[in-house]
Amino acid sequence: MKFFLVVGTRPNFMKLAPLWRELREHGEFEPYVIHTGQHYDYEMSQVFFEDLELPEPDFYLGVGSGTHAKQTADVMVRLEGLFLNEKPDAVIVFGDVNSTLAAAIVTSKLLIPLYHVEAGVRSFDRTMPEEINRVVTDALSNILFVPDDFAVENLKREGIDESKIFLVGNIMMDSLVTILDKIKSREESILKKYKLTPKEYGLVTLHRPSNVDSRDTFLKIYDILETIAKDIELVFPIHPRTGKNMKNWGMEFKQARVVDPLKYSEFIALQKNSLFVITDSGGVQTESSFLNVPCLTARPNTEWHITIENGTNTLVNHDKELILTLISEIKHGNYKTSDSIPLWDGKTAERIVEILLRQTVNGRR
Numbered sequence: 333m334k335f336f337l338v339v340g341t342r343p344n345f346m347k348l349a350p351l352w353r354e355l356r357e358h359g360e361f362e363p364y365v366i367h368t369g370q371h372y373d374y375e376m377s378q379v380f381f382e383d384l385e386l387p388e389p390d391f392y393l394g395v396g397s398g399t400h401a402k403q404t405a406d407v408m409v410r411l412e413g414l415f416l417n418e419k420p421d422a423v424i425v426f427g428d429v430n431s432t433l434a435a436a437i438v439t440s441k442l443l444i445p446l447y448h449v450e451a452g453v454r455s456f457d458r459t460m461p462e463e464i465n466r467v468v469t470d471a472l473s474n475i476l477f478v479p480d481d482f483a484v485e486n487l488k489r490e491g492i493d494e495s496k497i498f499l500v501g502n503i504m505m506d507s508l509v510t511i512l513d514k515i516k517s518r519e520e521s522i523l524k525k526y527k528l529t530p531k532e533y534g535l536v537t538l539h540r541p542s543n544v545d546s547r548d549t550f551l552k553i554y555d556i557l558e559t560i561a562k563d564i565e566l567v568f569p570i571h572p573r574t575g576k577n578m579k580n581w582g583m584e585f586k587q588a589r590v591v592d593p594l595k596y597s598e599f600i601a602l603q604k605n606s607l608f609v610i611t612d613s614g615g616v617q618t619e620s621s622f623l624n625v626p627c628l629t630a631r632p633n634t635e636w637h638i639t640i641e642n643g644t645n646t647l648v649n650h651d652k653e654l655i656l657t658l659i660s661e662i663k664h665g666n667y668k669t670s671d672s673i674p675l676w677d678g679k680t681a682e683r684i685v686e687i688l689l690r691q692t693v694n695g696r697r
């Protein structure tokens with residue numbers, strides 16, 4: 333069976349790698365990688381293919397940036413032509429980005445089976461573009477691979493037929509387990525490269541439009557980070573969106589240390605050895621719970637409720653007092669620690685492929 337795996341942005345690549353590898357192990361499947369080009373800078377895209385030992389994409393669509401409508405429409409037009417020519421037997425999409433939504437719409441209108449990996453997660457915040465992408469993609473999908481029990485419940489509540497829902501765990505943890513093994517002997521040298529001492533620094537990532545597109549909001553965050561950084565070193569690998577906006581506003585950090593976006597192996601080494609992370613990324617919330625590193629999420633809500641219940645995550649939004657209190661707890665060893673999260677064990681891709689074998693090769697879907 334010819335499976336087209338569609339990706340476009342940095343967080344998609346960690347979800348793609350384990351599944352692509354597992355599908356290749358089974359002669360029944362012929363997996364092809366389609367890169368939409370939503371992320372195109374070397375350090376947002378190609379470096380991840382290298383780190384994750386992925387081959388060059390089989391098809392590269394080169395859509396680049398634009399408004400949501402333009403970016404989504406460009407992916408749709410290019411994918412439609414590709415699918416009509418290449419006739420895949422099924423299309424697999426990941427996560428919640430614009431490329432995911434575009435692929436979902438094109439696939440279902442061409443009556444090609446659509447499988448969604450990381451289905452069912454919900455922040456219940458429709459001001460986030462990702463939430464719209466999730467709801468629409470899930471409504472169109474024929475098989476939904478979900479990461480946790482919350483996601484199962486969300487889909488049932490939305491009336492998705494239970495026979496389409498499969499609880500398989502979080503596929504990002506598959507990549508995390510693999511990379512942790514690979515960097516075991518290199519962690520020290522990676523920290524040295526950035527002149528960092530284990531557990532003596534905080535790691536920051538911020539890129540959500542709600543945090544970084546308004547100067548007033550970003551100023552609040554800037555003030556919080558600069559206050560923290562007077563006391564403890566902060567390293568901030570900056571997302572292009574955030575970097576561009578700061579440049580336009582003529583803003584620069586004086587205390588926090590801004591660095592270019594990191595490759596996956598380096599980012600994980602820094603995350604694992606940090607005292608805490610401050611983030612608005614979905615992926616980092618999940619990774620930090622797995623790594624048992626305290627995570628302060630600069631958002632009012634999350635699609636990863638499980639990391640609050642079982643993990644190290646706390647929603648802090650822009651509450652300076654709360655953030656400073658929690659950092660003090662972390663320093664004194666009084667912050668909560670992680671319980672293991674069911675099925676976040678590095679074997680999600682295996683479970684997905686077993687299900688695909690049952691559902692597709694046996695001709696049931």
Ligand code: UD1
Pocket residue numbers: 341342343370371372373374376377397398428429430431461462539571572573576614
């Ligand atoms: C996208 C996803 C978001 C995901 C994030 C991870 C959507 C709606 N959002 O947000 O869910 O968490 O990726 O990074 O799909 N840019 C570059 N170089 C690049 C890529 C982007 O300079 O390689 C610039 C673009 O020109 C644009 C900005 O970054 O100005 C935003 O890019 P875009 O892909 O639209 O959204 P992200 O903020 O990256």
